[in-house]
Amino acid sequence: MPLLLSRRAFSLGLPAASLIFGAQILPVRAANAPSGSAVTPLAQIRVGRFTVTALSDGYADMPYGYFPGRTPEQVEAAAKAQFTARTSGVRFLFNQYLVEDGSNRILIDSGPAGSMGHTGNLPQALAARGLGADQIDAVIVTHMHQDHVGGLVAGGRRSFPNAEVYVDRRDIVHWTDPGKQAAAPDYLQDSFRLSSDLVRLYPKLQATQGDHQIARGVSLIDLTGHTPGHIGVRIEDGGQSLIMVSDMLFPVVHPAMGTDVNFLLEQDRPAAQAMRARFFPRAAEEGALIAATHMPFPGLGRIVSDQGRLAWLPADWAYQD
Numbered sequence: 675m676p677l678l679l680s681r682r683a684f685s686l687g688l689p690a691a692s693l694i695f696g697a698q699i700l701p702v703r704a705a706n707a708p709s710g711s712a713v714t715p716l717a718q719i720r721v722g723r724f725t726v727t728a729l730s731d732g733y734a735d736m737p738y739g740y741f742p743g744r745t746p747e748q749v750e751a752a753a754k755a756q757f758t759a760r761t762s763g764v765r766f767l768f769n770q771y772l773v774e775d776g777s778n779r780i781l782i783d784s785g786p787a788g789s790m791g792h793t794g795n796l797p798q799a800l801a802a803r804g805l806g807a808d809q810i811d812a813v814i815v816t817h818m819h820q821d822h823v824g825g826l827v828a829g830g831r832r833s834f835p836n837a838e839v840y841v842d843r844r845d846i847v848h849w850t851d852p853g854k855q856a857a858a859p860d861y862l863q864d865s866f867r868l869s870s871d872l873v874r875l876y877p878k879l880q881a882t883q884g885d886h887q888i889a890r891g892v893s894l895i896d897l898t899g900h901t902p903g904h905i906g907v908r909i910e911d912g913g914q915s916l917i918m919v920s921d922m923l924f925p926v927v928h929p930a931m932g933t934d935v936n937f938l939l940e941q942d943r944p945a946a947q948a949m950r951a952r953f954f955p956r957a958a959e960e961g962a963l964i965a966a967t968h969m970p971f972p973g974l975g976r977i978v979s980d981q982g983r984l985a986w987l988p989a990d991w992a993y994q995d
């Protein structure tokens with residue numbers, strides 16, 4: 675038992691077990707929510723004139739053996755040290771980010787939409803913000819893995835009827851190539867199928883390439899590696915900025931275990947490692963505020979250097995001045 679908890683339990687005269695339980699984040703049910711449903715998490719920050727809302731489509735647990743570069747035992751030991759170990763593996767959140775400036779509503783990514791794990795909550799999260807899918811003006815797709823494109827084409831239909839969709843051209847080329855699909859393992863087949871659906875269903879698809887400004891203060895940045903056209907999004911206004919970096923970071927392993935740890939879905943592992951080797955130290959040096967899809971909700975934080983060792987430091991998002 676951690677010393678701090680047992681001491682607090684003692685001083686408050688409460689059974690230790692109840693305090694330990696109380697220290698965990700448990701799902702809280704809204705008063706009017708149907709029985710069994712958890713409250714929809716939302717988190718908001720201001721970046722200059724922008725309001726950025728973190729939404730969550732849900733989560734899925736990834737087995738400890740899904741991280742090439744480290745053994746399952748090493749990853750599990752790291753999860754234990756971070757108090758996040760589960761028998762089902764490393765918990766991946768699926769965070770999406772809604773960027774609003776009073777005139778435009780831009781959504782970054784769309785989650786797996788029920789195609790994996792406990793997901794499919796994005797529509798409720800938007801509703802909790804008072805929005806329907808038809809009120810989204812643009813969706814930026816950071817790359818065409820199923821956990822980022824799924825919500826755009828759930829059920830073989832266009833889920834965001836009025837949205838322009840931005841995707842890097844290199845990912846479109848890769849994920850709509852029948853030869854690449856035929857050679858790909860089973861666990862990537864959904865991504866190929868969903869990508870073809872996306873291209874077919876969205877007439878307002880914008881194929882970009884690398885760094886590209888799409889609106890004042892909203893720029894795509896080239897983070898190729900995780901996939902050929904993997905991009906991030908920089909939100910910038912009034913001297914403040916936020917970089918949504920998508921799959922540059924995975925929970926438990928990044929950044930602390932090193933840039934040479936991959937995730938199973940990364941085909942070009944050296945390219946993913948090279949991008950992380952460039953990005954992690956730079957982000958730490960700049961103190962950049964980061965949003966990352968799979969980090970614990972709301973996925974906002976910084977990469978910091980503590981005597982040369984890189985670590986993830988969650989941001990204090992709730993009470994900004």
Ligand SMILES: [Zn+2]
Pocket residue numbers: 819821822921967968
């Ligand atoms: Zn992902």
